[in-house]
Amino acid sequence: MTPAELVAAARRxxxxxxxxxxxxPTIFFEYAYDTSKLAHEAGIAxxxxxxxxxxxxxxxxxxxxxxxxxxxxxxxxxxxxRKLVNARLQxxxxxxLRMKKAGVWVEVTTLVITDLNDSDDELRQxxxxxxxxxxxxxxxxxxxxxxxxxxxxxxxxxxxLVRAWEIGKESGLRYVFVGxxxxxxxxxxIESENTYCHHxxxxxxxxxxxxxxxxxxxxxxxxxxxxxxxxxxxx
Numbered sequence: 001m002t003p004a005e006l007v008a009a010a011r012r013x014x015x016x017x018x019x020x021x022x023x024x025p026t027i028f029f030e031y032a033y034d035t036s037k038l039a040h041e042a043g044i045a046x047x048x049x050x051x052x053x054x055x056x057x058x059x060x061x062x063x064x065x066x067x068x069x070x071x072x073x074x075x076x077x078x079x080x081x082r083k084l085v086n087a088r089l090q091x092x093x094x095x096x097l098r099m100k101k102a103g104v105w106v107e108v109t110t111l112v113i114t115d116l117n118d119s120d121d122e123l124r125q126x127x128x129x130x131x132x133x134x135x136x137x138x139x140x141x142x143x144x145x146x147x148x149x150x151x152x153x154x155x156x157x158x159x160x161l162v163r164a165w166e167i168g169k170e171s172g173l174r175y176v177f178v179g180x181x182x183x184x185x186x187x188x189x190i191e192s193e194n195t196y197c198h199h200x201x202x203x204x205x206x207x208x209x210x211x212x213x214x215x216x217x218x219x220x221x222x223x224x225x226x227x228x229x230x231x232x233x234x235x
Contacts, residue, residue, distance in 0.1 A: 003035035010044055016233065017067070021049035029058060036065040045233065051085075052092040059098050068105035068232060070141075071096055075110075075117040076125040084116075084151075093129070100134050105232045108134070109141040109179065112156050112164050123164050127171035137230030140168050143179030158185060165190050174198035174230065199227040 001009070010018055018039050025032045025048050036046040045067040052071040059066075071092070075081060078089040099106050108130055112118050123142075130138050142164035144156045161178045168176035178192040186192055193207040202224040206214035216223050217231075 003031065003038050006035055007038040007042055007044065010039065011042055015044060017045035017047050019047040019049060021047075025050055026054045026058060029054075029062075033062050033065075036062060040065040050095075051087075052095040053087050054091075054095055056094070056098060059095060059102070063099075063102040063104065066099075066102075066104050068107070069099055070107045070109055071099070073108050073110050073126055073129075076122050076129065077117070080117060093133075096134060100138075106134060107139045107141065109143055110164075111143045111145050112161060113145045113151075114153050114156060114160065116153065118156070118160050118164070120163065120167060123167045124171060127168045127173055130168075131172045135230075136172050136174050138173070139175040139177060139230075140173050141177045141179045142168065144181045146180065162187060162190055195229075197222040197225060197227055197229070200225040204229055 006018070018035065020028075020032045020035075032046075032048075039046050046065055048066060048069040050069055050071055052069075052073070073092060073096070074085065076089065081087050081089045081092075096106060096108070108126075110117070110123075110126055112123070117123070127140065130140055142161055144158075144161055145153060146155050147153060158181065161181060165176050165178055175195060175198070176191070178186055178190060181192055183192040183194075193209075194203060195205040195207075196202065197204055200222060202216070202222055203214065204216055204222060205212060206216075217229055220231075221228050
């Protein structure tokens with residue numbers, strides 16, 4: 001599909017956004033950029049799901065039409081990045097900071113892997129960076145690892161994901177979610193889907209899988225206590 005055909009298809013189906021994902025969007029950057037401009041003109045939001053390993057020039061170019069990004073922060077150790085993905089940590093941190101400065105809505109995902117990045121110290125470093133440099137309202141998704149391809153490690157124990165969630169909350173993050181794990185397998189109070197008000201604990205957004213079951217946001221705030229809710233595109 002050409003960028004014009006893609007945007008036209010999104011409009012016909014009433015899509016409010018286009019997500020560039022499953023293949024790293026910087027690999028097909030020109031196509032994503034051309035599409036994002038047309039989508040922006042049509043009032044359709046653009047979302048990157050990305051490893052964050054891109055140049056400042058690329059971000060500056062697409063920044064005006066990029067509405068949101070979910071960025072993988074795989075570890076907080078440069079050696080891990082160099083060993084496993086032949087990349088560096090700092091460019092990813094720089095991308096996150098540049099996105100935030102440009103007004104892009106940012107969320108961070110960390111795939112928690114046993115004996116690789118699951119220590120309390122490293123998880124706390126990630127959570128602290130998000131809180132101090134990006135802001136307490138930036139969501140952090142701590143996702144369960146499942147061995148399905150080349151890397152050989154056991155599935156992440158539930159207790160480590162719970163601990164990652166606790167560290168995120170202890171660090172002052174308002175929205176922490178456990179990913180790749182159904183909510184019924186988690187202890188009560190540990191969230192994988194729903195969003196609650198960080199001030200009064202009222203249900204803000206109820207989800208099941210990819211479906212939004214309930215959206216209680218009123219004028220960008222909690223319906224019970226009127227505390228502002230971080231996010232974009234909320235009712």
